[in-house]
Amino acid sequence: MGDTKTNQKIVRRRPPRFELIAGAVCLDFINTLDDRFSSQPTELLKSYIDLARFGEDAGVLAPALADLLERGYGSPAAEKVLASALEMREAMFQVFAAMVNKKPVPPAALFKLNGYVQSAAEHARLVEENGGFEWRFDALPAGFDAPLWPIARSAADLLASRQVAYVRACASKTCQWFFLDTSKNHRRRWCDMTKCGNRAKFQRFYSRKKEAST
Numbered sequence: 001m002g003d004t005k006t007n008q009k010i011v012r013r014r015p016p017r018f019e020l021i022a023g024a025v026c027l028d029f030i031n032t033l034d035d036r037f038s039s040q041p042t043e044l045l046k047s048y049i050d051l052a053r054f055g056e057d058a059g060v061l062a063p064a065l066a067d068l069l070e071r072g073y074g075s076p077a078a079e080k081v082l083a084s085a086l087e088m089r090e091a092m093f094q095v096f097a098a099m100v101n102k103k104p105v106p107p108a109a110l111f112k113l114n115g116y117v118q119s120a121a122e123h124a125r126l127v128e129e130n131g132g133f134e135w136r137f138d139a140l141p142a143g144f145d146a147p148l149w150p151i152a153r154s155a156a157d158l159l160a161s162r163q164v165a166y167v168r169a170c171a172s173k174t175c176q177w178f179f180l181d182t183s184k185n186h187r188r189r190w191c192d193m194t195k196c197g198n199r200a201k202f203q204r205f206y207s208r209k210k211e212a213s214t
Contacts, residue, residue, distance in 0.1 A: 004214055014196075015125065016057040017050075017054075017057055017096055018032065018044065018053075018054055018055050018057045018058070019031075019192075020057060020058055021177075021179065021192050022044060022152060022177065022178055022179045022180060022191070023179055023180035023182060024153055024158050024167075024180045025058045025059075025150065025154035026096075026154040026155035026158055027052075027158075027167065027177075027178040027179060027180060028058060028098065028151075029054065029058075029089055029151050029154075030089055030092050030093050030178050031177045031178060031191075032044040032045050032050075032054060032089065033045075033089065033102070034174065035042050035091075035174070035178075036061070036093075037176060038174070039108055039152070044084065045085060045086065045089075045165070047073060047082065048069070048070070048072065048073050048074075048078040048079065048082045048144070049070050049073050051082055051085050051147050052066045052069045052070050052147055053066065053070075054147065055146075055147035055150070055151075058076045058150075059153075060147075060154075061146065061147055061150070061182055063125075065073070065139075069144060069146065070124070075144075077143075077144050077203065078144045080144075081144040081145045081147075081148070083139060084145065084148065085148055087111065087112065088116045088148060088151070088152065091107075091109045091113040091116070092113060092114040092155050093108075094106050094109035094161065095109050095113055096155075096159075096167055096178055097169075099159075099164060099167060100167055100168065100178070113152070113155060116184055117151040117152045117153070117155070117156045119145070119148070119149070119152070120137075120148065120149035120150070120152040120153050120156075120179070121153075123137050123138045123146075123149050124137055124149065124153065125137075128175035130161070134152075135153060137149045137150060141148055157211060158180075163180060166180055166181040166182070166186055167179075167180055168180075170189075170190055170191035170196050171189040171198040172175060172190065172191075173177065175196050176190075177191040179191045180208070189214075195208070
């Protein structure tokens with residue numbers, strides 16, 4: 001089933017701010033808390049503008065809507081939605097982490113995520129597109145929580161699909177980003193071979209070279 005497109009095709013107007021390498025919007029969203037397991041995690045959603053920009057970068061928020069929403073930066077309503085976004089992200093992480101590690105899903109996390117999924121459903125509708133159907137969310141004017149709707153829908157679609165079995169955590173101890181393993185044999189270990197994969201290869205090469213010299 002894969003990650004469902006929830007908006008019309010959006011033409012990117014500027015270079016993306018976020019690294020979108022997970023293969024699913026919801027997993028890219030989880031990865032916006034970088035270095036999660038370190039003593040000093042890096043928060044990539046520092047403001048509501050970052051949240052709106054993520055939606056645009058991920059292709060689930062039209063540029064015009066992103067611009068409109070960004071004008072609300074600093075308002076109590078926008079800040080409240082940002083807090084909700086971080087709460088939803090943590091619930092998503094707990095649910096997917098349990099799936100990846102083959103452990104029971106925390107009921108509280110699933111309950112919390114379901115709340116956001118149900119809220120998103122109130123703003124979604126099916127539209128006919130190119131001989132088929134796709135999900136669309138409320139167009140302008142929309143509330144500040146508009147970026148959350150397609151992200152929550154992405155999580156619901158992935159969790160309810162067979163592809164959830166191929167969600168992985170990067171094997172790099174300093175990364176552990178989530179990604180969807182779409183490789184032929186489903187044995188991909190790294191979120192990005194050009195980064196974490198090559199770094200691991202270098203470390204193994206260096207270790208072997210050091211052992212050979214002793």
